[in-house]
Amino acid sequence: MTATAIAPPDLAPAPGPPPGAPRMLTGDRPTGRLHLGHYAGSLANRARLHRRYESFFIIADLHMLTTKNSPGEIAETGRHAADMVLDSLAAGLDPAHSVFYLQSAVPEVAELSLLLSSLVTVPRLQRIPSLKEMAQHAGQREMPLALLGYPVLQAADILAVHAAVVPVGNDNAAHVEVAREMARRFNRRYGEVFTVPALVRADVPVLPGTDGRAKMSKSLGNAIYLSDPPDEVAAKVRRMYTDPARTTAGVPGTVEGNPVFVYHDAFNDRPAEVADLKERYRAGKVGDAEVKEKLTAALNRFLDPIRERRAAFEADQGLVEELIVTGTARTRREVKRTLADVRAAMGLTAALAGFRRAARSRAR
Numbered sequence: 604m605t606a607t608a609i610a611p612p613d614l615a616p617a618p619g620p621p622p623g624a625p626r627m628l629t630g631d632r633p634t635g636r637l638h639l640g641h642y643a644g645s646l647a648n649r650a651r652l653h654r655r656y657e658s659f660f661i662i663a664d665l666h667m668l669t670t671k672n673s674p675g676e677i678a679e680t681g682r683h684a685a686d687m688v689l690d691s692l693a694a695g696l697d698p699a700h701s702v703f704y705l706q707s708a709v710p711e712v713a714e715l716s717l718l719l720s721s722l723v724t725v726p727r728l729q730r731i732p733s734l735k736e737m738a739q740h741a742g743q744r745e746m747p748l749a750l751l752g753y754p755v756l757q758a759a760d761i762l763a764v765h766a767a768v769v770p771v772g773n774d775n776a777a778h779v780e781v782a783r784e785m786a787r788r789f790n791r792r793y794g795e796v797f798t799v800p801a802l803v804r805a806d807v808p809v810l811p812g813t814d815g816r817a818k819m820s821k822s823l824g825n826a827i828y829l830s831d832p833p834d835e836v837a838a839k840v841r842r843m844y845t846d847p848a849r850t851t852a853g854v855p856g857t858v859e860g861n862p863v864f865v866y867h868d869a870f871n872d873r874p875a876e877v878a879d880l881k882e883r884y885r886a887g888k889v890g891d892a893e894v895k896e897k898l899t900a901a902l903n904r905f906l907d908p909i910r911e912r913r914a915a916f917e918a919d920q921g922l923v924e925e926l927i928v929t930g931t932a933r934t935r936r937e938v939k940r941t942l943a944d945v946r947a948a949m950g951l952t953a954a955l956a957g958f959r960r961a962a963r964s965r966a967r
């Protein structure tokens with residue numbers, strides 16, 4: 604991973620998108636609290652983009668069901684969703700300019716997904732690598748039907764709200780491509796109903812975990828959370844993986860790919876300090892303890908304003924829940940309208956209308 608500084612959150616009040624701005628949709632499955640990897644990979648980008656686009660954020664609990672569907676896992680959805688929204692607000696999303704909605708509470712999306720499913724073939728979906736990976740990761744030897752349909756459901760989410768831009772990571776890029784294909788195919792066959800969405804690839808490197816593994820992730824237990832208190836951050840940094848060849852401070856160390864320095868590059872707002880630490884590390888003139896203490900201090904400087912914002916939103920009891928309730932109602936109205944247009948364009952409303960006319964004339 605190359606040195607890429609991640610902008611600290613700009614938490615000053617700022618205007619929302621101009622009226623009539625194009626729409627953006629993005630979001631996540633409800634897995635719980637968000638960590639630095641989410642910040643680097645998507646939150647920073649979302650905070651910036653939601654000033655330019657009218658923004659919808661999906662809590663994709665139906666997508667979660669494609670791999671996690673035990674009653675216990677489903678029971679956690681509410682808490683996880685609320686944690687995710689709270690962390691998103693803390694990281695800079697403005698509640699006045701963010702529509703959060705719960706996917707399963709917009710059942711029209713499922714009907715749209717079914718109607719769209721005749722616009723794509725099974726082999727097309729079978730070739731998408733992310734689906735095979737998800738199946739494997741979930742311990743499934745055979746592909747569940749719902750998982751094969753994951754991109755179709757995602758296309759329904761995107762097309763249902765006429766999203767013009769969809770910022771996602773690499774693992775989701777192929778899904779947005781499927782949505783684009785389906786939108787074009789539908790429009791050609793039945794008439795112009797859908798906006799063809801543009802993929803906005805989050806052009807950010809993946810943040811490694813504290814254990815040095817390639818990706819920070821909750822399931823790997825190698826994450827630093829936005830909600831971790833300062834002493835927890837210190838403890839996690841102290842346990843962090845560094846250059847294993849460096850048995851004492853006097854041994855010259857490797858900076859490249861060393862997660863401690865990857866984090867310094869990403870989050871430390873004092874580039875001169877980072878340059879000095881790197882130089883001394885390479886020369887064997889600094890202990891891991893100092894590098895880590897300075898990293899802890901930098902991460903806490905980065906996280907402090909996020910913590911403050913989090914505490915303020917948390918103190919406003921019921922706010923997060925209200926945002927989800929109103930956002931879901933708003934989205935459902937939009938999706939119902941789209942679904943009515945889709946059914947009309949496909950000619951699905953004509954038959955019943957004809958039956959009704961005939962039935963009425965008989966009754967007279």
Ligand code: TRP
Nearest residue numbers: 628629630631632663666757760
């Ligand atoms: N697939 C996304 C994930 O990895 C979540 C998601 C569902 C999504 N529907 C979407 C993202 C629509 C962007 C647009 O969790």
